[in-house]
Amino acid sequence: MREISGCGHIGIFDQSGKLYDGELVMRAIAAMHERGNGLGGGFAVYGCYPEYRDYYAFHLIFDDEHVRKEAESFLEEKFFIEYAEPIPVEQSKRLYTEKSSGINPEEERPEIVPPLLWRYFAKTQKSDSEKHISDDDYVVSMVMHINEKIDGAYVISSGKNMGVFKGVGYAEDLAEFFKIADYRGYAWVGHTRFPTNTPGWWGGAHPFTLLDWAVTHNGEISSYGINKRHLEMFGYKCTLMTDTEVMTYILDLLIRRHKLPIEIALKAVAPPFWKNIDRMPDEERELIKALRMVYGSLMVNGPFAIIFAWSRGMVGINDRIKLRPMVAGVKGERVFISSEESAIREICPEPDRVWNPRAGQPVIAELKEEPEYAVSRK
Amino acid sequence: MPFPGNKSLIQPKFRQVINKELCRRCKRCILSCGFGALKFENGVVGIAEKCVACHRCVNVCPEGAITIQFSELSYRPHSYWRPDIIEELYCQAETGGVVLASMGNEREFRSYFDHIVIDACQVTNPSIDPLREPMELRTFIGRKPDKIEVEKTHDNHYKLKTKLPRNVVLDTPIIFGGMSLGSISLQAQKALAMAAQRCGILMNSGEGGLHKELHPYAEHIIVQCASGRFGVNREYLERSAMIEIKIGQGAKPGIGGHLPGEKVTAPISETRMIPIGTDALSPAPHHDIYSIEDLRQLIFSLKEATRYEKPVCVKISAVHNVAAIASGITRAGADAIYIDGFRGGTGAAPKTVRDNVGIPIELALAAVDDQLRREGIRNQVSLIAAGGIRTAGDMIKAIGLGADAVAICTAALIALGCHMCQQCHTGNCSWGIATQRPELTRRLDPEWGAERLVNLVNAWSYELKEVLGLLGVNAVESFRGNRERLRGVGLNEVELRILGIKHAGE
Incomplete structure (x- = not known):
């Protein structure tokens, strides 16, 4: 069964590379409490592991110790692991989910038991026959392997100097559970979820990631079936049956593997209408026409607002007819992308500018300076 | 006796x-x-x-x-x-x-189209109203690369660096399939050509050359190169939007054609380039194609002859091994594959062949689309599904199963007044469609016919837009091959597996 959900999300990006802690994103996501139902929340942070910035930071979840052993022996075979530890959590924090709109909510709140949460800082360890594969491609195939072949293990994030913390529960509770306020980063993404069925699985929360890509998503991809089938031709395995996973892979294919500039890749994801393309100047028309011809199966159709981030930037974009909310704001070098203006105002009461981006028009924030690398973990 | x-x-x-x-x-x-x-x-x-x-x-x-x-x-x-x-x-x-028959397989085989249902949006995503929002049907037929490359221009914009192979544009994913001058009248062909031009789609000449009265519609015509090679020369190939090599026909896979001498009247003699009154025999195979590498040579001969300006389509009938055959055709360099199911019509075929040979288009199409995807070459070729597309519903389901476009013949003739009496092979068609008798053909006014065909194509396009809207997408490519949005009702597990769809309720 493919899961579908509504949600709220917020992205904060500091274009000067200045680090700030997770309290902002916590407050912003708490302001959008009504957009979640306690069945999932999560955060991505960039710049949080400066001391391991040259290592792939793997965040994994395991069902039990047995699976952890199995996955670790695979990781040890494929990677040189510099450091491994359980992800620190606030043990006293209890996570709940809202079971229904219940008359007696206190009784109706089942407690959530977290899975095993671990992180590994590692470099690739390729065999002779794998030497020709780029590090990133190598990591992608290993992530695919773990997610697909090792039952009960799942890679939450796999980029450098970034991490994703996500799970089942209300986003603001998860923020306390993961001690989000203790991390510092130049870019943050937060997400709260309202799934319409109850998978109750930690891997199913947002953000979804691959390498340093992190994607959060509010919407339902009506073109899911064909997006998935097209991606499969390029070796992606859509194991999670979620829309957001597909979005992550599409961006990876277009931007990392096909090397399209981000603004061009976004034109493939949410292309202009033919009636507008037909009126464009020759060069632009030929380009957009070619994008639609070649990448028609990757057009993401249906209501969505997505925020995706990578180590050097963050983008927010809506579907072609803006069927989900997305608001953007700017204050100095700091860019905000959110489901609601209230979340932006909560953490930045007087932004320089707040606007509603038009359908299919991306908001792009990129690093103008190198990020500040102070030790971020207190 | x-x-x-x-x-x-x-x-x-x-x-x-x-x-x-x-x-x-x-x-x-x-x-x-x-x-x-x-x-x-x-x-x-x-x-x-x-x-x-x-x-x-x-x-x-x-x-x-x-x-x-x-x-x-x-x-x-x-x-x-x-x-x-x-x-x-x-x-x-x-x-x-041999007992002759016309039109398609008449037996009560299961019609899979009738056992497939379509999804719709409710609550979690909004449906789109095609009367108020744009709804895009534009379709490109031809080979597409895996990816494109761009380069920066001096004024900091991007321009296309990859040179794309030639594609033809359809304003709506419908084509009038191949019906030769001979099997149908010039009046019927003219009606089809005029309608194709007005709808921004294509009609197929069928085997038998292109009558000079159709030359003005060349940009909307697929010219066919079949085993008899009637009417094929360089001008013929160039006077087209696309070239089609016809290997087989759904109604009579593996056999050729026979236009009896009495139907070879002056206009037919002229376009087929044979004397009046002689039988026009199309051999069962192309005698220069006994294997896939021979097909490759013909594909590239045709491309060379037209300076790579025309996409080349290969038409095959849906047979048991259709998926592997389609893969070979793709690798042989075809830009499109036209798959003709066993319900496809004919002007004349042995009844035994018509009713017993070939497989349903739904299964053939699903198998081909799957195979090409497994091999990672689906984008290299366009798939045109034909042979039993009766209604907009069938067309929509074919697109959902993976067709880039559908081709219609019988449905188009019905729009021209055909009453499915299935006597095309007699040449006595009272409606002036499948006959060459001048006193009968003059009954069909091409202008009247064209209007009816335009109505049919427009009606199907509206219905397609309506369904895309209720599926919550606003471009046909978001539904093409999107089998997630189809479900089967009353099909067994093997059928569902081949169609690549789940059962309703799943």
Whole structure:
């Protein structure tokens, strides 16, 4: 069964590379409490592991110790692991989910038991026959392997100097559970979820990631079936049956593997209408026409607002007819992308500018300076 | 051998019932019957054994005095030795020949289209109203690369660096399939060409050259290069939007064609480039294609001859191994594959072949689309599904299963007035469609026909837009091959696996 959900999300990006802690994103996501139902929340942070910035930071979840052993022996075979530890959590924090709109909510709140949460800082360890594969491609195939072949293990994030913390529960509770306020980063993404069925699985929360890509998503991809089938031709395995996973892979294919500039890749994801393309100047028309011809199966159709981030930037974009909310704001070098203006105002009461981006028009924030690398973990 | 007394044992299937009180003896019905099934003897009298139920007389009668009914002669019921089988045996015993038939497979095989249902948006995503929002059907037929490359221009914009292979554009994913001049009349072909031009789609010349009256519509014509090579020369190839190599036809996979000499009239002689009155025989195979590498040579010969400006499509009938064949055709360099299912029509085929050879288009299409995806080459070729597309519903489901476009023939002829009497092979079509008799062909006004075809294509396009809207997408490519949005009802696990869809409720 493919899961579908509504949600709220917020992205904060500091274009000067200045680090700030997770309290902002916590407050912003708490302001959008009504957009979640306690069945999932999560955060991505960039710049949080400066001391391991040259290592792939793997965040994994395991069902039990047995699976952890199995996955670790695979990781040890494929990677040189510099450091491994359980992800620190606030043990006293209890996570709940809202079971229904219940008359007696206190009784109706089942407690959530977290899975095993671990992180590994590692470099690739390729065999002779794998030497020709780029590090990133190598990591992608290993992530695919773990997610697909090792039952009960799942890679939450796999980029450098970034991490994703996500799970089942209300986003603001998860923020306390993961001690989000203790991390510092130049870019943050937060997400709260309202799934319409109850998978109750930690891997199913947002953000979804691959390498340093992190994607959060509010919407339902009506073109899911064909997006998935097209991606499969390029070796992606859509194991999670979620829309957001597909979005992550599409961006990876277009931007990392096909090397399209981000603004061009976004034109493939949410292309202009033919009636507008037909009126464009020759060069632009030929380009957009070619994008639609070649990448028609990757057009993401249906209501969505997505925020995706990578180590050097963050983008927010809506579907072609803006069927989900997305608001953007700017204050100095700091860019905000959110489901609601209230979340932006909560953490930045007087932004320089707040606007509603038009359908299919991306908001792009990129690093103008190198990020500040102070030790971020207190 | 007829029975002693020279009377055939084959019983009339229909009889004309003429209301003598209403009939005012104008004789229009007699004049208009292409089959000579009415005569005047103190009033209009039907000749039941000649009546094919084409309804032309019913239509022209100003008084509404004629109806056609099934012949009431009953056989003793037998579920196995049915009347149609008994009569087929009589026919062969009388003639010693192959029983001919027209149009597509008539047997009651399962129609998978009728067991597929479509999803719709409710609550979690909004449906889109096609009357208020743009809904895009534009479709490109031709080879597409895996990816494109761009480069920066001096003013900091991007421009396309990759040179894309030639594609043809369809304003809506519908094509009029191949029906040759010979199998249908010039008037019918003209109606198709005019409608194709007005709808921004394509019509297919069929085998038999391109009559000069169709030259103005060249940009909307697929020219066919079939095993007889009738009418093929360089000008013919260049006067087209796309070239199609016809290997097979859904109604008669693996066999050729035979246009009898009496149908080779002056216009046909001219376009086929054969003398008047000679039989036009298309061999069963192309005698220069005995294997896939030979097909590759023909594909590239045609591309060379047209300076790579025309996409080359290969038309095959849906047979058991269709997926592997399609993969080979893709690798041989074709830009599009036209798959013709066993419901596809014909102007004449042996009845045994029409009714027993080939497989349903739904299964063939799903298998081909899957195979090409497994091999990572689906984007290199466009798939055109044909052979039994009856309605917009069938078209929509074919697109959902993976077709880039559908081709229609029988449905288009019905729009031109065809009543499915299935007598095309006799050349007596009272509606002026499947005949070359001038007194019959002149009944079909190309302008009238074109209007009806445009209506049909527009109606299907509206219906497609409506369904895309309720699926919550606003471009046809977001539904193409999106089998997640289809479900089967009453299909078994093997059928569902081949179609690549889940059962309703899953």
